[in-house]
Amino acid sequence: MLLRLTRPNEQPTASAPARSLLRRVWRHKSGRIGLILSILLVLLAAIGYVWTPYDPDLPNFALAMKPPSGTHLLGTDEMGRDVFSRIFNAAHRSIGAAFLVLACSFLIGLFVGILSGLMGGLVDTLMMRLVDIVMALPSLVLAFAILGILGPGFKNLLVALILSDWAWYARLARSLAIGSGTRPDILTAKMSGISFSRIVLTHLLPGIATKLGVMATLAFGSMIGAISGLSFLGLGVQPPHAEWGAMLSQSRLYFDIAPWLLLSPAIAILLSVLSANLIGHALRDVTEVKKQ
């Protein structure tokens, strides 16, 4: 209640806590569809991590290239592996990886941005020059450079994507932190003698974190695209493990005889990007954060 009182005249969107933001997204038509779809996908990914109808990585050449049927819902691939199990099992890799990369970029960006925004001086200059260097390159090009240094592999892919992504969040967090110095609620808090650390933690952090979170949600679709795209090129998840992009890459060879191999991962990618986009639309409607 005290917090409410120290925030006069504030636009509800400026630093709305994440909880009420979620409620407003839920009231939004496409936001609700997106939320339901993404909760379903996350549940499926969690189940696919521990259990699948068949072993996703075990070849059975006697059953190779079977079209979709009652026993194999999405058919089997060129090594006789159940495509449904593989899509199911791959979900935690694609969705989880996108989530992990965005969460790390978000946290690093939040920390670096607020720190350099509040401290100013040498720390700010050094941090922002680093941000400038990272942002001088298109994200994917930087990711290729880092993968070139580290070599292909799923972990390296994640590291490469985090290292090329965090700077965007840091820059936004910094500009929000600097702009907060003149915000009426922060000034009021300062005048009422609330300690600096308390102002940062309870007044500054939630608002900035919400805005960065919106930005991360809007970036989810392109992150799924980057992860599956780099795996498509063989730079990410290594065989025999299933990943949607890697499955697409395998399926190209058999498109004319086994179209289900191409369509299943494509639809899985479509659904996960779509659910994030729907939430993103709703978020853009209820806040004013723009896409990168």
Added chain:
Amino acid sequence: MLAVLVKRTIQAGLSALAATIIVWLILPLAPGDPANRIFIARGIDDATEGQLAALRQEMGLNLPLPQQFLRWFTDLMHGDLGLSFTTGRPVLQDFLGHLPPTLMMLGLALLLSTLATILLSLLAVMYHNRWPDKVIALYTEITAALPTFVFALLALNYVVVGWQFGRVIADVSWTAALMPAFIIGLDRAGGWIQLLRASLLAEMADSYAFVAKSRGASDIRILLRHALPNSLKPLLSAIGLSVGALLGGAPLIEAIFSWPGVGSYLLSALTARDYPVIQAYVLIAALGYVVAAFLVDVAIAMLDPRLREVRT
């Protein structure tokens, strides 16, 4: 105008300098002994200590890092990016040989998607909330939900191979470039249409449009003469950012269309750990990105007189 040009040129120069630092860092950061890596990439697994020492001496790998950077940077300014680890040929020459096919396809894709964006956005605004607008909105949603490479893969397999529409021979000619460029362009256009349509609608609802209408201007005239030029700014920024995304996506796009450009060249270098080639790709992509951002800034300043003054 001149002041804007000077300021943007300095900014572009600084960005390019920042990019060269990252490009250089690839070599010292790569794991293992650099001299040994060069021998391994050349197919010599058991280089003697004498051979390694000779190579270190030759390439200046014994020098302190800042000196190595200066040496590398001086070479770069003379157009020398070193020799490819695998072929032993100058990287820059090989690279520039692979550049025209990529520029051809990406340039054509940018052109086609800009045209498609302007035409379809105008159509959507003219038929606002009627079926052409709704069909276009659906199309933009589909392209937004599919990553470029998935869209390209589906379009290639269904439209081109399935319906025997167009050709899949990558013989690097303008006609061969047309099909991949068309598919990439259509995908790019999706996001741009959303952007241009929204800003066109905002302009059409502005008071000056109302004044123009009350003075007897037709809707088409207001749209083309007033709203479109005023809406081009966000589109131009998006096009500039897209150049970066396209350069980063080039390896994927070229892998899908078997297109023999710099992207394919990079992929073979990544597997062979041919670092000078990776450096060349990152450098040229960064320069392309910087130049595109520069051109977009200048174009926006030319479109909008208010931005011709340097703001402090």
